[in-house]
Amino acid sequence: MAELDISEQLREAGLRVTRQRLAVVRVLREHPHATADAVAERVRALGVAISTQAVYDVLAALESAGLIRRIEPAGSPGIFEARVHDNHHHMVCRRCGLIVDVSCVVGEAACLTPSESHGFAVDEAEVTFWGLCPACQRIAASERGEPR
Amino acid sequence: MAELDISEQLREAGLRVTRQRLAVVRVLREHPHATADAVAERVRALGVAISTQAVYDVLAALESAGLIRRIEPAGSPGIFEARVHDNHHHMVCRRCGLIVDVSCVVGEAACLTPSESHGFAVDEAEVTFWGLCPACQRIAASERGEPR
DNA sequence: AATCAAACTTGATTCATTCAAGACACGCCG
DNA sequence: CGGCGTGTCTTGAATGAATCAAGTTTGATT
Numbered sequence: 001m002a003e004l005d006i007s008e009q010l011r012e013a014g015l016r017v018t019r020q021r022l023a024v025v026r027v028l029r030e031h032p033h034a035t036a037d038a039v040a041e042r043v044r045a046l047g048v049a050i051s052t053q054a055v056y057d058v059l060a061a062l063e064s065a066g067l068i069r070r071i072e073p074a075g076s077p078g079i080f081e082a083r084v085h086d087n088h089h090h091m092v093c094r095r096c097g098l099i100v101d102v103s104c105v106v107g108e109a110a111c112l113t114p115s116e117s118h119g120f121a122v123d124e125a126e127v128t129f130w131g132l133c134p135a136c137q138r139i140a141a142s143e144r145g146e147p148r
Numbered sequence: 149m150a151e152l153d154i155s156e157q158l159r160e161a162g163l164r165v166t167r168q169r170l171a172v173v174r175v176l177r178e179h180p181h182a183t184a185d186a187v188a189e190r191v192r193a194l195g196v197a198i199s200t201q202a203v204y205d206v207l208a209a210l211e212s213a214g215l216i217r218r219i220e221p222a223g224s225p226g227i228f229e230a231r232v233h234d235n236h237h238h239m240v241c242r243r244c245g246l247i248v249d250v251s252c253v254v255g256e257a258a259c260l261t262p263s264e265s266h267g268f269a270v271d272e273a274e275v276t277f278w279g280l281c282p283a284c285q286r287i288a289a290s291e292r293g294e295p296r
Numbered sequence: 297a298a299t300c301a302a303a304c305t306t307g308a309t310t311c312a313t314t315c316a317a318g319a320c321a322c323g324c325c326g
Numbered sequence: 327c328g329g330c331g332t333g334t335c336t337t338g339a340a341t342g343a344a345t346c347a348a349g350t351t352t353g354a355t356t
Contacts, residue, residue: 015302015303016302016303016352016353016354017353017354018302018303018304018352018353020303020304021303035343036343036344037342037343049305050304050305051304051305051306052305052344053304053305053306053307053344053345053346054303054304054305056343056344056345057303057304058303058304061303070222071222072220072222072223074218074219074220074226075220077342077343077344078222078343078344091265091266091268091270093268100266100268102264102266103264116250116251117239118239118248118250118281118282119281119282119285120239120241120248120277120279120280120281120282121279121280121285122239122277122278122279123278123279123280124277124278124279125275125276125277125278126275126276126277126278127273127274127275127276128273128274128275128276129268129270129272129273129274130270130271130272130273130274131268131269131270131271131272132268132269132271133266133267133268134266134267134268137267137269163333163334164321164322164323164332164333164334165322165323166321166322166333166334166335168334168335169334183312184312184313185311185312197336198335198336199335199336199337200313200336201313201314201315201335201336201337201338202334202335202336204312204313204314205334205335206334206335209334225311225312225313226312226313297356298355298356299354299355299356300352300353300354300355301352301353301354302351302352302353302354303350303351303352303353304349304350304351304352305348305349305350305351306347306348306349306350307346307347307348308345308346308347308348309344309345309346309347310343310344310345310346311342311343311344311345312341312342312343312344313340313341313342313343314339314340314341314342315338315339315340315341316337316338316339316340317336317337317338318335318336318337319334319335319336319337320333320334320335320336321332321333321334321335322331322332322333322334323330323331323332323333324329324330324331324332325328325329325330325331326327326328326329326330
């Protein structure tokens with residue numbers, strides 16, 4: 001059912017339905033933030049053969065069809081997610097790289113408006129919050145105060 | 149004078165003053181958004197010999213001393229800037245990669261506050277505006293409507 | 297069932313960055 | 327003011343992510 005759903009979405013986007021594409025979308029729905037490499041591994045774990053190149057091709061096709069989104073926090077390889085068209089943002093842990101979604105920031109509309117536009121036609125405002133996840137906060141704390 | 153200034157800043161940060169470091173800082177003050185590669189070229193154009201590795205070493209040292217900042221818009225290599233400690237944001241052209249600074253977004257304080265924190269200790273909110281610069285808007289327009 | 301472009305495979309290549317080991321030089325101390 | 331030691335730089339090789347290129351397979355249309 002979810003699978004039929006995916007086939008339809010692919011066709012509606014003018015994309016052929018292939019085993020590889022079905023598997024990639026499936027993987028991304030189950031694992032909300034995956035690198036190209038992680039996608040490849042998980043697709044293969046589902047029993048679907050796929051080349052590295054095809055992973056990139058499929059991800060690019062899905063992205064330009066608007067079925068997935070690519071983000072790329074500084075210092076990280078590209079990361080793909082199936083949650084799309086809701087302009088959510090991300091919080092990234094500086095230590096372990098964990099990424100979690102943030103529905104939206106407080107003053108949402110304001111964030112789409114730079115104070116000076118310099119003539120740019122802005123179509124997206126991307127917000128990334130940097131910090132430490134709960135687990136890494138504990139590790140950092142014990143590396144400072146508690147180790148005695 | 150600007151040079152003396154730089155030497156002092158390096159020493160205050162506990163860094164030795166070398167020709168390479170002086171030149172890198174100088175280049176970054178003159179060219180506000182440069183890749184490691186561009187920095188290397190311009191340092192050499194000043195008549196200062198520097199290896200690729202040293203460029204990365206120097207940039208990393210300056211960054212952790214807080215004298216420069218590294219940003220990395222998705223799809224772009226790392227970019228370094230000397231404007232620091234004023235938490236400004238960036239506007240990036242999707243076509244040509246041009247980056248311009250944006251002093252701050254409208255509802256500034258709000259942008260440091262994700263709606264759900266998930267236990268994260270957030271220390272920075274990074275905002276990137278994506279769009280088309282004036283020149284690329286013109287090109288895009290002529291690629292659509294006007295070319296007949 | 298035949299067709300053909302779209303999608304995939306294999307294999308090589310690029311670019312940015314990092315690792316490793318040794319040579320050099322900044323700045324301190326005598 | 328010259329030697330010393332560590333921090334900095336050089337050379338050379340290696341990595342990881344992504345892309346390019348050319349040929350083969352396959353989905354969907356007729």
